[in-house]
Amino acid sequence: MAVYTDVADDELRAFVALYDIGEVLACKGIAEGVENSNYLVTTETGNFILTLYEKRVAREDLPFFIALMEHLAKNGVACPTPLHGRDGKALRELCGRPAAIVTFLAGMWPRRIQPFHCAGVGRALALLHAAGASFCMQRANDLSVAGWRRLFKACAARAGEVQTGLGDELAEELSFLEAAWPTELPRGIIHADLFPDNVFFRNRDLSGLIDFYFACTDFLAYDLAVCLNAWCFESDGSLNVTKAQLLLDNYRQDRPLTPAEMAALPLLARGSALRFLLTRLFDWLNHPAGALVRRKDPLEFLRKLRFHRTVAGLRDYGLDV
């Protein structure tokens, strides 16, 4: 949950008046997204989402995110579409922060993951990757292998507060991944954070993807590895092979993986587990006292990381190869 900035009613009215969406009827801060302030704005013409970009999102990246959502929406991906004001602009200022209004997507994110959710995510991810292929902007993934050592250094001295020996285990894993990380896999636009709270469903149908503020250019198969970690583990830390198989097979139906991608999958999954472990660990150790955001358990990803280390082959992910 995150509503950091309180938008005054008169400022909001003036802001919304720049768009052709009618008069504001209501505005509620909503518990959605972790990095930004989000509001559900109801106007005479319907519901919209207003986002105020807080400081963790770099201003210079915003044109990329806005253009990407627009491109993906135009190319059949169910995702929020930025609204343009009468001046043509989609990005402007509100309460001293960059702000945008995007379309409202029907659907709810699933709290209890069922196998059909994983199938839907696999299909949607393949579609996202296909639609991203014609997008002309690029953005480096600053939370991939090149960014992990900086994060690790910022946490290493205190990692033992979370679990004895954690610092050593992470140091070893990081050195291994830095040496073994692939360089030649197919690249493109990835979501990079496609966790359940960023995927909406209406009953059994996937109705939308949200929160593109980690999207970047990186290995497509890395995105799949993120989803494997985000969707296919049970709360006891074990991999649900049925879910993994449905995720991977539904993805592969629309975009077959190359042999190199297949071979790299366990490694990419280790890397993705380490990435979320490190950012959660950093947040855990640097949680401000009065913060309005709940800390997420970093050790959840240590268990996932250890699982991927034991993977002997793709059969362990349910693949019939």
Add this chain to the structure above:
Amino acid sequence: MAVYTDVADDELRAFVALYDIGEVLACKGIAEGVENSNYLVTTETGNFILTLYEKRVAREDLPFFIALMEHLAKNGVACPTPLHGRDGKALRELCGRPAAIVTFLAGMWPRRIQPFHCAGVGRALALLHAAGASFCMQRANDLSVAGWRRLFKACAARAGEVQTGLGDELAEELSFLEAAWPTELPRGIIHADLFPDNVFFRNRDLSGLIDFYFACTDFLAYDLAVCLNAWCFESDGSLNVTKAQLLLDNYRQDRPLTPAEMAALPLLARGSALRFLLTRLFDWLNHPAGALVRRKDPLEFLRKLRFHRTVAGLRDYGLDV
């Protein structure tokens, strides 16, 4: 802000299916109300508010609150109306908590109070009191004078942590108020918490009152004293006499105050200031580490209390008497 309980999508769908409002399209936890979990639920037929009652609201009081909102809405007060399911019930269980769906009110609560807001609140409060006169249920005000000593005792030892000498000042004020508190003023249904975040406006027009979960039976003029404290002070602690006059005069236009009520107003205002000072002080001293609610400054109400102590007559509130 307060969203305490996470409602799973499948449970929500089953819950909403008990009402005639169509299929759920979306559900967002919203930053509204402090005591309960609130969600903006969008269905095929529109927007609604779902409230899950958390433990600070007594279960046995819920039928009173639900019936009151329904009664007030029927009698012309712009307030949320509880929806009845096909079984006739407005109150049921969700996620192990009592829960109700109410209508969605257009409007936003004002962040910068202008004089016209105070005029609107005065009129709306008089209308609320008039509509409450025909409501047959009663509920004692457990946060009036009889309840303050218990609160004070729970804070007294540590009050000095907030300001040196605060404990002594509160002890003296409390003893004075207990002795001087009136017993014979006109009584009826009061909102008891009509702060700006509980009052919606559309442009200059008051469009709704929300959050009736402190409503009770008490002196009507005490409700006015609460509004005086909630709406008419500037952030430097000074009373804005124009705002006070507009609040009081607009109220009196629809419901003239008796001479006894007029005479008691400074005392009721001291009492109301002490009530919010004490609850805020208690929350300040007992703020749990991981709480997702921002603490409110108790000293804001110490300044107001001190102001009311200096009041020589109703002219100090802008009244021409």
